[in-house]
Amino acid sequence: MCGVCGIVSYDGPPDLALLRRMMGRLGHRGPDGNGYYRDRRAALGHTRLAIIDTSGGAQPLCNEDGTVWVTFNGEIFNYVELGAELRHRGHIFRTASDTEVIVHAWEEWGEECFSRFNGQWAIALWDRRAERLVLSRDRLGVRPLFFIRRPAGLLFASEVKSIFADRSVQRAFDPAGLDQTFTYWSPVAPRTVFRGIEQLEPGHYAVLDRNGFRKAPYWRITFPERGREPVQDAQENADALRERIVEATRLRFLRSDVPVGAYLSGGLDSSVTAAVIARYTGAPLHTFSLRFADSEFDEGLYQKKMSAVLGTQHQDIMVSPSAIAAVFPEVIWHAETPILRAAPAPLFLLSKLVRENGYKVVVTGEGADEVLAGYDLFREARVRLFWSRDPESEKRTRAAELLYPWMARSPGRMPAFARSFFGRRLDPGDPALSHRPRWDSTSVIKSMLSGDLQDRISGADADDVVATMPPDSKDWDPLSRAQWLEMTTLLAGYILASQGDRMLMANSVEGRFPFLDRAVVDFANALPARHKLFGLEEKYLLKRAFADLVPDDILHRPKQPYRAPDAASFFTPDRPAWFEEVMAERAIAAAGVFEPSLVAGLLAKCGRTGGENMSNTDNMRVLAIVSTQLTHECFIADGEWGALEWSLPDPSVAVDLTNDDRSVA
Amino acid sequence: MNRDTVEQVLRDYDALRRPGADPELEAVRAAILLEDVFGVALSDAEIDPAVFADSAAVAALVARLQGAV
Numbered sequence: 001m002c003g004v005c006g007i008v009s010y011d012g013p014p015d016l017a018l019l020r021r022m023m024g025r026l027g028h029r030g031p032d033g034n035g036y037y038r039d040r041r042a043a044l045g046h047t048r049l050a051i052i053d054t055s056g057g058a059q060p061l062c063n064e065d066g067t068v069w070v071t072f073n074g075e076i077f078n079y080v081e082l083g084a085e086l087r088h089r090g091h092i093f094r095t096a097s098d099t100e101v102i103v104h105a106w107e108e109w110g111e112e113c114f115s116r117f118n119g120q121w122a123i124a125l126w127d128r129r130a131e132r133l134v135l136s137r138d139r140l141g142v143r144p145l146f147f148i149r150r151p152a153g154l155l156f157a158s159e160v161k162s163i164f165a166d167r168s169v170q171r172a173f174d175p176a177g178l179d180q181t182f183t184y185w186s187p188v189a190p191r192t193v194f195r196g197i198e199q200l201e202p203g204h205y206a207v208l209d210r211n212g213f214r215k216a217p218y219w220r221i222t223f224p225e226r227g228r229e230p231v232q233d234a235q236e237n238a239d240a241l242r243e244r245i246v247e248a249t250r251l252r253f254l255r256s257d258v259p260v261g262a263y264l265s266g267g268l269d270s271s272v273t274a275a276v277i278a279r280y281t282g283a284p285l286h287t288f289s290l291r292f293a294d295s296e297f298d299e300g301l302y303q304k305k306m307s308a309v310l311g312t313q314h315q316d317i318m319v320s321p322s323a324i325a326a327v328f329p330e331v332i333w334h335a336e337t338p339i340l341r342a343a344p345a346p347l348f349l350l351s352k353l354v355r356e357n358g359y360k361v362v363v364t365g366e367g368a369d370e371v372l373a374g375y376d377l378f379r380e381a382r383v384r385l386f387w388s389r390d391p392e393s394e395k396r397t398r399a400a401e402l403l404y405p406w407m408a409r410s411p412g413r414m415p416a417f418a419r420s421f422f423g424r425r426l427d428p429g430d431p432a433l434s435h436r437p438r439w440d441s442t443s444v445i446k447s448m449l450s451g452d453l454q455d456r457i458s459g460a461d462a463d464d465v466v467a468t469m470p471p472d473s474k475d476w477d478p479l480s481r482a483q484w485l486e487m488t489t490l491l492a493g494y495i496l497a498s499q500g501d502r503m504l505m506a507n508s509v510e511g512r513f514p515f516l517d518r519a520v521v522d523f524a525n526a527l528p529a530r531h532k533l534f535g536l537e538e539k540y541l542l543k544r545a546f547a548d549l550v551p552d553d554i555l556h557r558p559k560q561p562y563r564a565p566d567a568a569s570f571f572t573p574d575r576p577a578w579f580e581e582v583m584a585e586r587a588i589a590a591a592g593v594f595e596p597s598l599v600a601g602l603l604a605k606c607g608r609t610g611g612e613n614m615s616n617t618d619n620m621r622v623l624a625i626v627s628t629q630l631t632h633e634c635f636i637a638d639g640e641w642g643a644l645e646w647s648l649p650d651p652s653v654a655v656d657l658t659n660d661d662r663s664v665a
Numbered sequence: 666m667n668r669d670t671v672e673q674v675l676r677d678y679d680a681l682r683r684p685g686a687d688p689e690l691e692a693v694r695a696a697i698l699l700e701d702v703f704g705v706a707l708s709d710a711e712i713d714p715a716v717f718a719d720s721a722a723v724a725a726l727v728a729r730l731q732g733a734v
Contacts, residue, residue: 395692402690529701
């Protein structure tokens with residue numbers, strides 16, 4: 001896992017000093033080495049976290065005749081098989097790295113190579129002869145890739161802060177990006193929260209050459225028509241799912257030249273991946289977990305149980321609200337976007353623990369909730385549909401109790417709650433029926449925006465993610481439509497980004513996600529919906545497939561969403577000084593996103609309770625405001641955060657062909 | 666959905682029954698499953714613990730409702 005950046009400039013040689021500054025801002029992604037390539041039209045930079053072929057494999061790296069160069073962040077897990085095929089076709093390899101497979105695969109198959117890759121990647125290929133840059137991002141957006149288009153070229157990088165190393169790039173919030181964040185929890189690619197900065201959509205590649213800039217998908221999230229799924233037998237599907245998850249986990253554990261650890265949350269998904277490693281690799285396993293002092297969030301009991309069952313060497317870190325507040329500016333500096341939960345902060349501390357223990361790769365259970373239908377949102381949607389068939393039915397109204405057992409203790413509140421919950425924006429024909437309650441409750445944040453920003457949002461181009469759903473999605477099962485929306489919005493924009501890549505790479509740790517393996521995702525998407533969500537039983541097939549490896553009380557425990565203390569983290573007696581600075585009235589006014597008087601009222605309300613027992617809406621509001629202010633401070637205001645750079649060691653690759661006539665076609 | 670698949674779904678449903686749970690609530694849980702999987706709509710009278718206590722009765726109910734679809 002690494003950092004990549006680059007410059008294409010058709011009106012003169014790219015600025016090497018700028019490239020080095022861009023690389024310096026990606027030092028945390030690759031502390032093991034760095035390198036660059038430059039010719040008269042393009043420059044590629046790379047900071048390396050050495051995992052495969054640690055002695056070779058330095059980047060940028062080229063093909064046999066030096067006409068194709070690559071800078072690459074990620075892993076191509078099937079590089080061994082692809083390498084064998086390419087050697088058979090006559091390609092000559094100089095290293096044992098997965099990176100070199102990319103350049104030869106590009107030579108052999110062109111843009112079709114991306115659909116052959118099984119992995120997680122952000123790739124930039126430079127074809128000197130054609131003066132063509134090709135960018136590519138993995139199927140679901142595990143690895144980030146940002147860019148800004150210029151009249152005569154383009155800048156790209158793994159993180160926005162690297163692009164901002166160019167002081168000529170305007171730094172401002174994009175109203176439409178903020179609008180999306182305060183609706184969907186994150187911007188939806190290609191949009192970001194920064195004006196002019198785009199991110200390549202997952203599953204896409206982009207080409208820039210003398211003919212201009214263009215993008216195309218090489219893979220799409222898709223599902224079969226309901227009732228036409230290829231295999232209807234649950235046991236047959238459970239066996240096939242197990243086979244794919246075992247292989248995906250083995251690939252991610254074994255294809256590394258450095259030791260690999262695993263996260264253990266206490267839930268089903270990471271228990272499955274850790275159990276598969278223990279059962280199918282026979283290798284000693286080191287597991288890492290988050291603990292919380294507050295029992296509302298803590299899963300320590302289950303973590304210890306699973307660790308004991310597997311015999312892992314286990315370590316955990318106890319996270320307090322004060323610890324979350326202490327690291328929150330760093331968290332936002334890495335996340336580069338407003339966030340609506342404090343949950344990324346503990347994950348930042350967890351990856352730090354991993355790194356301190358000498359590990360730089362972990363396998364986690366991320367993605368199972370989206371791919372195999374684990375979220376409450378999917379269950380809620382099914383209950384809403386059930387209720388909608390007869391809203392006056394007393395029996396159907398009781399379905400709320402199946403989602404929220406506390407309802408049984410408050411029967412008097414049930415009818416009103418059911419109407420407000422089930423009936424909210426309830427149109428059975430709405431393709432986003434599953435997500436309206438979440439989007440509506442999140443959008444309440446926007447009532448606190450400044451008048452100016454509200455005007456700019458209403459005047460901006462509306463991005464309606466529902467309008468981008470595939471035409472054939474009308475024939476999918478409702479669960480499939482919900483999964484498509486979840487994978488397109490929250491998974492790529494928040495789970496894999498703010499909670500995933502950014503919090504791992506902040507401490508130079510690579511995450512590997514077996515549930516997002518190409519074969520697992522394609523197989524899971526083709527399953528009958530009932531095999532994923534059987535009635536209200538979430539991740540039904542996963543539980544069936546691994547019933548022998550996971551203890552019953554973990555297998556059947558109610559889903560506990562990963563959460564951390566939100567507003568309460570910022571109202572402790574030992575609150576850090578940064579909070580007063582970024583939340584001061586003048587700072588709120590300077591950022592221009594929120595209305596200062598409304599912010600003051602919210603802070604006073606939180607102050608009275610110490611941030612405890614706040615509503616979900618107020619918790620989100622606090623996090624939205626604090627993180628937006630920090631995003632402004634780190635990237636838009638001219639503060640100290642904006643200039644943070646690593647001092648890079650001497651590059652291990654330094655190729656400068658600006659004086660080579662052959663660099664111009 | 667062929668008969669074998671229907672029978673398999675009902676067997677899978679049987680395996681998930683929760684002994685000791687509120688029978689009325691379990692009837693609602695089963696109704697959600699049946700309506701989703703078989704594409705049928707149950708009346709309030711059919712969302713009845715007595716019906717869902719007996720696998721054969723559930724199978725008969727599904728067969729009748731599917732015939733009516």
